[in-house]
Amino acid sequence: MNTTYQHIKVIGFDADDTLWVNETYFRDAEEEFAELLSQFETKNKIDQELFKKEIENLPTYGYGVKGFTLSMVEMALELSNFSISNKTIAHILNIGKRMLNQEVELLPDVENTLKKLSNKFKLIVITKGDLLDQERKLEKSNLLEYFHHIEVVSDKKEENYKKVLNHLEIHPSEFLMIGNSLKSDVLPLIHINANAIHIPFHTTWQHEEAQVNTEMSKKYLTLKSINELLELLD
Amino acid sequence: MNTTYQHIKVIGFDADDTLWVNETYFRDAEEEFAELLSQFETKNKIDQELFKKEIENLPTYGYGVKGFTLSMVEMALELSNFSISNKTIAHILNIGKRMLNQEVELLPDVENTLKKLSNKFKLIVITKGDLLDQERKLEKSNLLEYFHHIEVVSDKKEENYKKVLNHLEIHPSEFLMIGNSLKSDVLPLIHINANAIHIPFHTTWQHEEAQVNTEMSKKYLTLKSINELLELLD
Incomplete structure (x- = not known):
């Protein structure tokens, strides 16, 4: 395993545009x-x-x-x-x-990757949006069995992540967040001394775009596809 | 204390029409x-x-x-x-x-009752509705300090309560739910062998109305006001 990640015990996944098309x-x-x-x-x-x-x-x-x-x-x-x-x-x-009422279309390799990772790590989902809508999509995705916990939050700021980690008794250094939004899934985690990996989706909502300076950009990895996690965390 | 409640460690409160006007x-x-x-x-x-x-x-x-x-x-x-x-x-x-954007209007004696109960019990909120809206109302209510945990659920069926109690590691027999809706705050709890107390609000949404037979009606108490909890649980 990449030594940066040797302390990781819990992996959090964003849902929309990370696990499925949105x-x-x-x-x-x-x-x-x-x-x-x-x-x-x-x-x-x-x-x-x-x-x-x-x-x-x-x-x-x-x-x-x-x-x-x-x-x-x-x-x-x-x-x-x-x-x-x-x-x-x-x-x-x-x-x-x-x-x-849209069907859920999983992104490539999502299920296989979660299945393998769930053998070694505790996996959770942290997603924002309408509560019922997110629960329904998780249900339709058939991915629920891989997740220890689902947290739907009203926003994805540092405070929201702190609350979730605190409540689940996860130390930031043991937590890795995976998502497609720099603004919501990566930067707040770096700021609270947790870990994050960026997996961009081909389309990003304007509101989720973020500028990142060189120093900050060294603090997280960017992957092309979710299945690259397997080698990185092996 | 009323002996029925001697095992209670955690009290869950509904929010709308139990803590404040809705x-x-x-x-x-x-x-x-x-x-x-x-x-x-x-x-x-x-x-x-x-x-x-x-x-x-x-x-x-x-x-x-x-x-x-x-x-x-x-x-x-x-x-x-x-x-x-x-x-x-x-x-x-x-x-x-x-x-x-409505202001939050607390029901009579809510703050005083929560303050006193929070010295002896772990208090949580279990409420349904829009996530952001419920969080915002809790914030505006100035009651957050009395609650150990807030859970906004998409529905209040037995399954939803089971999940919350399981996740928070609360045994049903140690849990007492307080709310204005028989259908959402009382009956599901009785069905999972937890405890519930009904505090009716003067207006009930048609969808929340429930018929209760005599046998079932013996399994929970009905109070007129939240402050009656203090004597009952003293």
Whole structure:
């Protein structure tokens, strides 16, 4: 095993875009939304305004599909200057429902990697978003048997991680977090002296993007695929 | 102490309508919603249809204000036969936001009772609803210091309680749950051989109502106010 990781006892996994496809469905929804409003604005402008609205509503709604849907409805009213049709609003509500009922598509090698890692480490999931939605996706994923614990958090800041580790009695030095978001899955862990590995997904939500300086970038590894964990932690 | 409770080590509290006012705000929102749609249907019919829509959407949205707001929007489209104005939809979105930003109004004697009980018992909160919303209300309540653990669950069935007790390593016989809903806070606990006390709130959501037979009704106490716990558990 890579000596950096010899103290690791517990591995935490992000879920969306780390274990399964997620951001792709949001991109698809945004495309569809822009199409529905194409008579009022350009796609670029609609994308920008929807993003601004989501960020504006984040303190009230938090992360997840329900808040995203409410923001789409609100944005449709505003972008159309309160002239959007009832049918279009119904269409937007259905985009949200479709996302919530979406099948779970695991990323390559996820199950095999978790299966092997679960023999040597305690695995947990730390994910943010709508509670019911995340639980449902875990259920559908058929991955529950590999996890010792599931924690759905309202945000992924240092404080949230500290609370989870504290509650589960895990020392930061023994904890390794794996995820696709530098901002949510990597940097907060480095700041609390835990460990993190970044596995980027091909699409990242603007809100999850982060700038990292050279010094910080030395403190975590970046892998191309989850199965590279097996060699690294062997 | 009442001998029934001599083994109790941990007390779980429901939050909405047990620690603070909640259902009242839903009733107010329903009133306002019916008013907005009064040109299309009677108040009674609107109430009934909204309730049906909420229950229909429950498996998709789960509990909480965001799902309630989405159901109100959907119902407004349908009840108006897709002729509701954009301004009314905006008004409905604002009802939801107002509910999410509502101040927390503690029920009488809550703080004093928790303060005293926390000297002798480990207190936890088990509540369902939107994760962020429940965390925010706990924060606003200034009651966090009395609780050892907060668990927001997507539902309050036997399985959910079993998981929480298991995870926190609490034996059912040592656990007492306190709440206003027979269906969510009392009956599931009796079924898993834990203990429960019912403290009704003056308003109960139709979905939380439960029929209880005489035999079952002997298995839990009903109190009028939370401060009666002090004498009972002294």
